[in-house]
Amino acid sequence: MAKGEEEVRIARIIACFAPGSAGAPEAVARLAQELQAELLGLFIEDVELLRFAALPFAAEVGFPSASRRAMDLNALERQMRAQARALEDALAAVLGPAQAGWSFRVERTTPASAVEAALAEGMAPALLIPPGADPRAERRVLRRPELSDAALRALLRAVRPVLILPE
Amino acid sequence: MNSPLPADALRKRCDPAQFTFQTTAELTDLDAALGQGRAQGAIEFGVGMRREGYNLFAMGPEGIGRRTFVRRHLEAQANALPPPSDWCYVFNFKTPHKPRALRLPAGRAPAFRDHMARLVEELRAAVPAAFETDEYRNRRQQIEAEFGEHQEHVLGELSERARTQHIALIRTPTGFGFGPMSGDTVMEPEEYRKLPAAEQKRLEDLVTKLQEELERVLHDLPKWRRESTRKLRELNREVTRTAVNSTIDEVKAEYRALPAVQEYLAEVQEDMLENAEAFRASKEGEPVTMFGIPMARADAPEATLRRYVVNVLIEHTGAAGAPIVFEDNPSHDALVGRIEHIAQMGALMTDFTLIKAGALHRANGGYLVLDALKLLGQPFAWDALKRALRSNEIRTQSLGQALSLISTVSLDPEPIPLEVKVVLVGQRLLYYLLHAYDPEFAALFKVAVDFEEDMPRAPENDLLYARVVAALARKESLRPLERAAVARVIEQSSRDAGDAGKLSVSMQALVDLLREADYWAAQAGRAAISAPDVQRAVDTQVERLDRVRRRLLENMLRGNLLIDTAGERAGQVNGLAVAQLGGFAFGMPQRITARVRLGSGGVVDIERESELGGPIHSKGVLILSGYLAGRYALGRPLSLSASLVFEQSYGGIEGDSASSAELYALLSSLADAPVRQSLAVTGSVNQHGDVQAIGGVNEKIEGFFDLCKARGLASGQGVLVPQANVQHLMLREDVVAAVKEGKFAVYAVRTADEGIELLTGVPAAEIHARVEARLAQFAERARSFAAGAGGKPWQKAKKK
Numbered sequence: 001m002a003k004g005e006e007e008v009r010i011a012r013i014i015a016c017f018a019p020g021s022a023g024a025p026e027a028v029a030r031l032a033q034e035l036q037a038e039l040l041g042l043f044i045e046d047v048e049l050l051r052f053a054a055l056p057f058a059a060e061v062g063f064p065s066a067s068r069r070a071m072d073l074n075a076l077e078r079q080m081r082a083q084a085r086a087l088e089d090a091l092a093a094v095l096g097p098a099q100a101g102w103s104f105r106v107e108r109t110t111p112a113s114a115v116e117a118a119l120a121e122g123m124a125p126a127l128l129i130p131p132g133a134d135p136r137a138e139r140r141v142l143r144r145p146e147l148s149d150a151a152l153r154a155l156l157r158a159v160r161p162v163l164i165l166p167e
Numbered sequence: 168m169n170s171p172l173p174a175d176a177l178r179k180r181c182d183p184a185q186f187t188f189q190t191t192a193e194l195t196d197l198d199a200a201l202g203q204g205r206a207q208g209a210i211e212f213g214v215g216m217r218r219e220g221y222n223l224f225a226m227g228p229e230g231i232g233r234r235t236f237v238r239r240h241l242e243a244q245a246n247a248l249p250p251p252s253d254w255c256y257v258f259n260f261k262t263p264h265k266p267r268a269l270r271l272p273a274g275r276a277p278a279f280r281d282h283m284a285r286l287v288e289e290l291r292a293a294v295p296a297a298f299e300t301d302e303y304r305n306r307r308q309q310i311e312a313e314f315g316e317h318q319e320h321v322l323g324e325l326s327e328r329a330r331t332q333h334i335a336l337i338r339t340p341t342g343f344g345f346g347p348m349s350g351d352t353v354m355e356p357e358e359y360r361k362l363p364a365a366e367q368k369r370l371e372d373l374v375t376k377l378q379e380e381l382e383r384v385l386h387d388l389p390k391w392r393r394e395s396t397r398k399l400r401e402l403n404r405e406v407t408r409t410a411v412n413s414t415i416d417e418v419k420a421e422y423r424a425l426p427a428v429q430e431y432l433a434e435v436q437e438d439m440l441e442n443a444e445a446f447r448a449s450k451e452g453e454p455v456t457m458f459g460i461p462m463a464r465a466d467a468p469e470a471t472l473r474r475y476v477v478n479v480l481i482e483h484t485g486a487a488g489a490p491i492v493f494e495d496n497p498s499h500d501a502l503v504g505r506i507e508h509i510a511q512m513g514a515l516m517t518d519f520t521l522i523k524a525g526a527l528h529r530a531n532g533g534y535l536v537l538d539a540l541k542l543l544g545q546p547f548a549w550d551a552l553k554r555a556l557r558s559n560e561i562r563t564q565s566l567g568q569a570l571s572l573i574s575t576v577s578l579d580p581e582p583i584p585l586e587v588k589v590v591l592v593g594q595r596l597l598y599y600l601l602h603a604y605d606p607e608f609a610a611l612f613k614v615a616v617d618f619e620e621d622m623p624r625a626p627e628n629d630l631l632y633a634r635v636v637a638a639l640a641r642k643e644s645l646r647p648l649e650r651a652a653v654a655r656v657i658e659q660s661s662r663d664a665g666d667a668g669k670l671s672v673s674m675q676a677l678v679d680l681l682r683e684a685d686y687w688a689a690q691a692g693r694a695a696i697s698a699p700d701v702q703r704a705v706d707t708q709v710e711r712l713d714r715v716r717r718r719l720l721e722n723m724l725r726g727n728l729l730i731d732t733a734g735e736r737a738g739q740v741n742g743l744a745v746a747q748l749g750g751f752a753f754g755m756p757q758r759i760t761a762r763v764r765l766g767s768g769g770v771v772d773i774e775r776e777s778e779l780g781g782p783i784h785s786k787g788v789l790i791l792s793g794y795l796a797g798r799y800a801l802g803r804p805l806s807l808s809a810s811l812v813f814e815q816s817y818g819g820i821e822g823d824s825a826s827s828a829e830l831y832a833l834l835s836s837l838a839d840a841p842v843r844q845s846l847a848v849t850g851s852v853n854q855h856g857d858v859q860a861i862g863g864v865n866e867k868i869e870g871f872f873d874l875c876k877a878r879g880l881a882s883g884q885g886v887l888v889p890q891a892n893v894q895h896l897m898l899r900e901d902v903v904a905a906v907k908e909g910k911f912a913v914y915a916v917r918t919a920d921e922g923i924e925l926l927t928g929v930p931a932a933e934i935h936a937r938v939e940a941r942l943a944q945f946a947e948r949a950r951s952f953a954a955g956a957g958g959k960p961w962q963k964a965k966k967k
Contacts, residue, residue: 020340052337052346054356057371061378062342064392066385068378071344079340 008165010037011124016115016156017043017087018131019080025087029094031135032102037127041091041104043084044114044131050076112152119144119164128162130155139163169921171885171912177898179667181629181654183698190695191637192647200236201635202622202672210237213614214244214534214588220613222556222589224539226598227618230675233592234493234536236618241491241534241590250486251532254583255279256519258474260434266519268581269427269477274484279428280477282418283435287446287475290439293410294446303406307399314395321384329377334370336381343381345374407443411436435475445471478520480504480583481528489533494526497542499551502526504563506578522580527552527561530587539593539601552589556611561585590616621669624661632657632670639678640696645685651698656680659705662865662897680704712751716870719755724877728815730756731844732875732884738762738836740926741847742813742828743871743886744820745863752863754870756847758814759825761832765945766808770795770833773812774820787823791830793854794919798935799942806949807942809833823851824861827889830919831926838937840927845881846914847871848922850889856919860891865898872902872911880905885912887922 013035015028025041032039050073052058058071088104095102107114111131119126123144129135141163142151155162188194200207206225213223225233253276259267271279297303322343326336333348346353347370359367415436422428439446483490494501504525508515526535542548547566555561560582568577591612598615601608622628633653640647648656659680663671671677681696683704688696722728730741742759745752772788774780780788788811796805811829813820827850835842849867850858861867868886875884888896893915905911916922920931927934 048335048353049337049339051353051355052335052339052344055346055354055359056356057374058344058346059374059378060339060342060344061381061385063385064388065342066382068382071339076340 008125008163010035010127010163012122012126013037013039013129013135014115014118014126015039015041015129015135016111016131017041017083018046018111019049019076019083021132023087023132024135025090026094028129028135029091029102033095035127039091039095039102040118041087041102042114042118043080043087043104043106044111045080045106045108046111047109050108111156112149115152115156116149119147123166125166126164128155128164130158130161133159133161135161137161141165143167169914169916169925171906171914172893172896174903174907176893177896177903177906177913178658178900179624179661179897181657181661183651183654185626185629186633186650186653188633188650190647190649191633191640191653192695194634194637196638196641197631197634198239200232200239200672201628201631202619202670203236206236206616206618207240209614209616210240213590213616214240216614219559220556220610222612223591223614223616224598224601224612225590225592225616225618226595228594228620228673230673231618231620232672232674233616233618235674237536237590237592237616238491238493241536244489245491245533246488248489248533250274250483250488251490251586253277253482254480254524254528254531256478256480256522256580257431258476258519259581260438260474263474264578266478266522266578266580267431268480268583269431271425271428273486274482276477276479276482277484279422280479282421283475283477286414286418287472289414290411290446291472293414294407294443297406297410298403298447300406303402306402310395310398310402313398314391317391318388321388325377325381325384332373332377334373334377343385345377345381347374403443404440407440407446411439411443415439438474442471473518473520476520478522480522480524481531490530491534491536492526492530493536495538495541496545497526497537497548497552498545499548499566499569500525502548503551503555503561504528506563506565506580517578519578519580522563522578525561525563527555527585527587528583531561531583531585532587534588534590536590536592539591539597542591543597553607553611555585556587556589557607558582559585619672621664621666621671624657624664624666624668624670628670629657632660636677636681639674639681640685643678643682643685645681646688646694646696648681648684648696648701649698652684652696652701655698655701656684658897659701665862665865665897666895667897668894680708683708709751712749713753715746715748716753716755716873720873720877723756723874730758730874732871732878733881734844735841736844737839737841738832739844740828740832740835740842741844741871742825743847743849743867744825745866745870752866754863754866754868756871756874757816757825759811759828759832760814761809761811761829761836763807763809763833763836763941765806765948767804767806767949769805769807769809771808771810773810774816779816779819781819781821783823784820784825787826787851788829790823790826790852790854791833794830794852794856795833797854798856799939800946803943803946804949805942806945807837809836822861824849824863824867826850827852827858827887827916827919827922830856831923834919834923834934834938835927837941838927838929838934839941840923840929840934840937842926843883843928845875845884846887846926847885848887848926850887850892850916850922852919858889858916858918858922860889860895864888864892864895868896868913869899869902872905875911876901876905880910882909883912884910885914887914887916887925890915890917 013028013032017023029039053071053073053076059068060071061068084106091102091104115128127139137160139161143165144167147164210223213221225237227233250273253271253273255269255271255276256266257269259265322336329336329345334345335348335353337344337346337353347359348354349358415432419429419432422432502525505523506517507521507523508517509521542552547569562582563580565577636648636653636656657670660670660677661667663673663676680701684696684700687703688700691700693700719728723730738761740759742757743754744757745754769792770788772780772785775785775788795807799805811832828848830852831842831848849861849864851861852858868888871886902911906913914925916925923934924931
């Protein structure tokens, strides 16, 4: 547990999910239950990725297979829709479909913009869980003013949750 | 003519007055076994001879105390020997299906097992603790970060290079892609399409080149991952080593003097480093189930840690000497041990902890006593014992494996060196059969311990016997015996031996008699067993078993079985037979008749012709032909056809004890001399007419006496017995009393001449003269028949 965290009550959890990153929706939901925090499940359909997939010669090199294959925009969108549905179902299974205190939404934008918008919705201490991060892993603590655009992008690439405190 | 034997000769009495004690309570126990001097010498030699193949076979009839005797001698020897080593089976880290046998000094195996169990328990706490330290965590993070940084670095470098060419590296759900940029973002597809064809081609080529480069970079990443994993494994090993070494060193120090244990512990140490993960897994936790059924997992941590268990096969904690093992059920597995299995999801699994010791393991370093008959009755047990003795090692194998009936992978435990002295206890017949038919037997069982069934009856032995009686009474918690009771017991022992000059050493029969006499003493409210109690025990033993004898007697009295005890008749003699039914022997008279006529067939044994006579009986009858020919037909042909039969005999006849009676019947018939039916006869005869000893003389006399007594004893009744059997006479008191009163007589005869005189009242010479005359008459008539008819009329004409 991060230093100084004992005194802070986490009021909100922003759990980010990205295409292709499985995440741990059940673990996130249980953490929200334990902390009695409001949960926002945020599935980000990265516009950069969609734009790339729409290019006529778009291809990806698989990781870790290192094999090249063509990208198909329709297939990618289908996959995103299915993944978003599955994530919402998984959260609902733990938290109850009609229960207040949690929400799930799909944003087609850049990850940083989506998180920035979500953070702007409230000023209470919030726990940001980047895509693919273990919700119970050791947390970093940041204050809102330290959260530049570049810092936010770096945070979203990391695999550790971040506790964002108000000023 | 012979005189009857005096009553004193019919029963050798034991005079109670020779004993100075009042009851056996005053006597000390006798440790030595009565009359077993030779057996004692043999067992002392066999037990003391520590050479290969000097195992023992204690042979003799049941009930003479062979096991007790063997146990007493083995105990005396075993206590002087040191207790043998303990043996354990442990996991073989090099060849897991061949568990390793570990020898430890006597009594130390359990401690070793506990040390190993404690070691594992301690490591279950120490190893996870070592992985919880900040040092470990930091070093692990360092290794993981190193890989992450490398990955970031190579991808970042590529991304940067692409960016300088206005190409973006984009993370896709399953990899990476490159797309042309417009400003800081990926170019819109519409914008791309508006570009000149040459520019599109340039961008496409650029992306293709970058993709190829990315492929190369990603291709190298698994090598880095492997390297990172290797470093992590080495770190884990280093941390585990610290925890394991500090703990196992204490155990090593404890067993410093035992190189085999040291070697094993070194292997354990190395294996624990390889399997550190097993110690880190939680002991408790959700059991694995399938459809709710608990399921054991072969790869579970518990399964891995099981390999450090010590299976104490045999241990001798607190043992004072070498072990003596009596195995009552000597099956193959009970001898060489067994490998048990446990069922897991329908499959049978086993490991070295399921190896169980057999009797050979338990007796190793000491003595193993087995019943030979039971051993031979168990499939493959005899072969397994011989194999172990021959190879001097115990190889634990299931029968299925030994016979190659199963081919699944099973355990092949390391054999354990064997040093044991085996004592087989069995009947003589088994010893002789094994000796004759098993070529290995003589090499493996070189010492025969041959037990006597009886001992000479002498005054000094009477006292020794009294001390045995005293010891048994004490051991069995019976009342003491009065000296008269002891005397009666000695007389009964002599009767059991079937010899007035011997005492039976059958301990089982003696114990039974004492127990039953004690019962009757209790019924009579006596504090000590008296002579009447012993007598009652003897009588009731007979009474419980003599239904058949009584039934036969009843049939004789009612005339169903024709046996005369008065009057005279030619060619008819009362023979005597003995029947043995369910351990009870009794005598009964049997009418033997002979008929003679002209002929050349010699003596026809009707029993043999009807296949009711045994070979010895047939031999006896053939001897009669020899006697007749030798005595009466030296100079002329024996023109006689005689038939002999045991009247009203519906079962088999065996033995030659009736041959003298058959001879008397023949002579009586030939001489036309009536035989006194008040007499019965027993004894075999040779070709010279000498009467020879037979068995069961007491029972035979008593059998005829009982019939005479039932009809009312009359003077002149009696039995002719061979002179050689007089020393065996131990007749019942009532027979002796009747003889004393002149109501019954026992005659001892040496020759057939003496016998025929007693039976017919005619001098033997006259009998012989009459027989000779009769046979001469037959010969003359035969000659005249042959002269008149040109051949022998009684012979069938040969077919042309």
